[in-house]
Amino acid sequence: MENKNFSVSQINSYLKKKFNMDPKLKNIQVKGELSNYKSYANGHDYFTLKDENSEISGVLYKGRKRNLEFKPEDGMKVIIKGSVEVYEKKGQYQLKANSMKKDGIGDLYISFEKLKEKLKSEGLFDESHKKDIPKYPKRIGVITAKTGSAIKDIITTINRRYPQCEIYVFSTLVQGDFAAPQIVSQLKKSQRYDLDTIIIGRGGGSIEDLWPFNEEIVAREIFDCKIPIISAVGHETDFTISDFAADLRAPTPTAAAELAVPQTDELNNRICEINKRLTKIMDNKLSSNKERLDNICKKQIIKNPESIYNIKQMHLDQLINNLDHYSKDMITKNKSKLRLLENSAILKNPENIYENKKTHLNNLIKNLDYSSKNIITKNKNKLQLIEGSTTLKNPKNIYENKKTHLNNLIKNLNYSSKNIITENKNKLEIIKSSKILKNPNEIKNKKEDRLIINIDKLEILNPLLTLKRGYSIAKSKDKVIKSVKDVESGDEVNIKVDDGTINTKVI
């Protein structure tokens, strides 16, 4: 190969052509972290895209910046679509970005879609759960950051449209990891403040910034909220889970305020309109009534009031006429009734009444006669029966009967007394034949036996018995001698022994 010298321009131009011919490099997607990001006065942005080991220069031309959905900053992980081209002048190659997206958004998007499907299937977004937003609220609660743009927009809008509405601000973080729980707790708190409507939201930001409004706890709290709630997160194009769960979605906070309150001017116009309608109705009503009144006034009767009297007079005449007719009619009717009565049989022949009564009386007398005769006959029959009775024919029978009865009694008495005597005789025999009467000594013997036993007992104590056994009792002057001192010489002493007394003298 011929050793030929190339110029620098030639080599760079050659490389540029080589790069351009490679379809891979023409349409490439590169992932990395931004650094040295700088915007130049001409409107183009320059940066370096790097990973752990390597880096590549990059450019984003002014015209491509329109499609950018975020503000690129150093340290951001991005995905860039574009081409790799050679910058001939500097002999460098660089990444020319057609579009730039944040890396990781894909993951967020997937979890967003997942949660959206889950809550949707649970019915959290159903139209049937959506509450109507009150038309004329007295108090509105706003859950957003007190320092954000959203609250300013909302208050300004309400002030302009419907200043009679009160606004209660429940301040909360609206981005970052702590935002979602704080939004939930402020939403819970807001339930106690007698609010007609709640606006929840924040101003625009990146998808990460808006993320708290895509959290499940926030969506569920919005769904559970008893007060009608308008969600206003970010810009028109931003849709969050909160928007779906809320009763109404507003594209921006300002729009939320517009949806929350009516416009005073419109209302004034409406009332003005009503006022006009009312007046018109009343005018019509009054004029039509006046017309009717005029018509009435034109009538004959009003113009000529005597005609009322005439009519009444006519009516009265007619009544009198009728009365006359009716009374005549009545008289005629009554007369004919009277005639009928006069012609009646009873009046023509009044004796008929007397005859009837007489017949009745005669019947009574006849009946009475008959009855009394009957009674007499009956009594006569009875008397004859009595006269014919055996008792009266033979009155001795009574005496005989009584006698027989008496004899029976005497017989009974005899029999009974004999019986009693016999019984008593028997009893007496039994008594006579009793042991005790046959042998009365037996009792006596028994008594004696007992006496002997008792005497035996006594004899044991009897001093005389002692004498029997050889002892004696010496007495002097009828006193028992118990001591030598009891006697003196010459005293008579009687010694009693068993079978007698020995009279001695003391020597």
Next chain:
Amino acid sequence: MEDLSFEESLEKLEEIVNKLESGNIPLDDAIDEFNNAMQLVKVCNNKLNNAEEAIAKIVEDNGELIDFNINE
């Protein structure tokens, strides 16, 4: 009548107008209703135009209500 909310007042007002427009109402009743309606118009106007600026309050963590000024 003062106790009615703005919404109720407005509804009542429209109800009266419709009733009057139906035309079947005796004049005495119509005059009564008209007077009621005028009263309601007055109430609505007062409610609509008496407020100059919306009262905004911030609910503090301790539940206290403090005036909220967007310009601060």
